[in-house]
Amino acid sequence: xxxxxxxxxxxxxxxxxxxxxxxxxxxxxxxxxxxxxxxxxxxxxxxxxxxxxxxxxxxxxxxxxxxxxxxxxxxxxxxxxxxxxxxxxxxxxxxxxxxxxxxxxxxxxxxxxxxxxxxxxxxxxxxxxxxxxxxxxxxxxxxxxxxxxxxxxxxxxxxxxxxxxxxxxxxxxxxxxxxxxxxxxxxxxxxxxxxxxxxxxxxxxxxxxxxxxxxxxxxxxxxx
Numbered sequence: 001x002x003x004x005x006x007x008x009x010x011x012x013x014x015x016x017x018x019x020x021x022x023x024x025x026x027x028x029x030x031x032x033x034x035x036x037x038x039x040x041x042x043x044x045x046x047x048x049x050x051x052x053x054x055x056x057x058x059x060x061x062x063x064x065x066x067x068x069x070x071x072x073x074x075x076x077x078x079x080x081x082x083x084x085x086x087x088x089x090x091x092x093x094x095x096x097x098x099x100x101x102x103x104x105x106x107x108x109x110x111x112x113x114x115x116x117x118x119x120x121x122x123x124x125x126x127x128x129x130x131x132x133x134x135x136x137x138x139x140x141x142x143x144x145x146x147x148x149x150x151x152x153x154x155x156x157x158x159x160x161x162x163x164x165x166x167x168x169x170x171x172x173x174x175x176x177x178x179x180x181x182x183x184x185x186x187x188x189x190x191x192x193x194x195x196x197x198x199x200x201x202x203x204x205x206x207x208x209x210x211x212x213x214x215x216x217x218x219x220x221x222x223x224x
Contacts, residue, residue, distance in 0.1 A: 002184060002217045004158045005099050006149045006177070008168035009110040011047065011191020012210055013092040014120060019080055020047065027072035031065070047192035048170030050111045050142025074116050081116075086123045089190050091211030096129055098214040104165075107132040107152035111142050131156055143172040146180035153180075165217060167210050169193060171201035178202050184220065186213060 010016050024043050028035040039058055046054050051073060055066040080086070096106050107130060110117050114135045121127050132152055136142030139151040153164055165184035166177030169191025177185035178201075186205045187198030198206050205216060 001163060001221055002104055002165045003163040004105045004107065004153060004156055004165070005213065005217070006107045006109055006152050006164060006166045006182070007096070007210060007213075008048065008170070008173050008191075009108055009112075009117070009120065011169035012167060012173070012188050013089055013096070013108065014124070015087050015089050016191055017085070017087075019077065019085055023073055023077040023080060026076040027069055030072045030076070031068050033065075033069070044192065046172070048111060048143050048168060048172030050136040051113075052136075053142060074113050077112070078116055078119050081119050081123050084123075086120055088124055088126075089210060091209060093124075093126070093129065095211045095214055099217070100131070102214060102218065104217065105132075105156045105158070106130040107134060107148075107156065109134045109139075109148040109152070111136060114138060143168075143170075144175035144179065146176055149176055149180035149182060165213070167207070167213050171197055174198055174201040174203045184217065186216065 007013050010020060025035060042058060043054060052066060052070045055069040059065040099106050114137060117133060117135055132155055134148045134151055140147040149164060149166060158164060161181035162183045164182040166182045167186040167188055169188050170193045174185055174187055185203055186207050187203035188207050188210050189195060190209050195206050207213060
């Protein structure tokens with residue numbers, strides 16, 4: 001029986017609509033770096049990974065520049081959230097409520113900072129929607145490491161990793177769920193990566209949307 005669902009935010013429960021790419025483009029310009037198509041392509045490939053890790057790679061380990069870029073990115077993203085460029089994935093809120101009504105605890109995770117995560121939750125009115133929210137800094141490491149999934153399990157008192165389901169739109173979400181030992185590691189098609197990419201990464205299921213997750217978990221329980 002699944003007792004905990006760990007869900008990604010941008011691209012999974014929160015619509016991205018190119019918001020990450022626009023914030024990245026602005027951030028690079030704000031710190032005086034000339035962006036390139038290769039840099040933007042790397043951002044697309046690494047959707048789901050901790051943002052500071054992405055910037056460290058782009059700037060060859062220059063920590064000062066990476067931190068400046070990360071702060072500029074968080075600021076640019078937050079500005080867009082404040083301007084109303086943030087909306088839930090259709091059916092995501094109802095799915096979260098249904099999971100909780102079915103006795104499944106829900107944690108929302110993100111590669112953003114805690115400040116940005118709180119701004120997104122406030123913009124959507126989701127401050128009290130879930131049992132837990134987590135960022136990489138609160139858990140240790142970001143995706144593809146399993147830290148956020150395992151931290152959610154520990155904080156919410158779940159006894160067995162096999163009682164955990166994860167859902168996300170990127171291969172990094174899939175890798176994180178698999179490394180944590182979750183029995184359901186679902187990829188969703190509302191965000192960055194394709195069905196083929198999610199399948200190759202090892203997703204146990206690929207769903208059109210997170211709204212399909214409650215039905216999947218209910219069917220799994222009926223089979224057990």
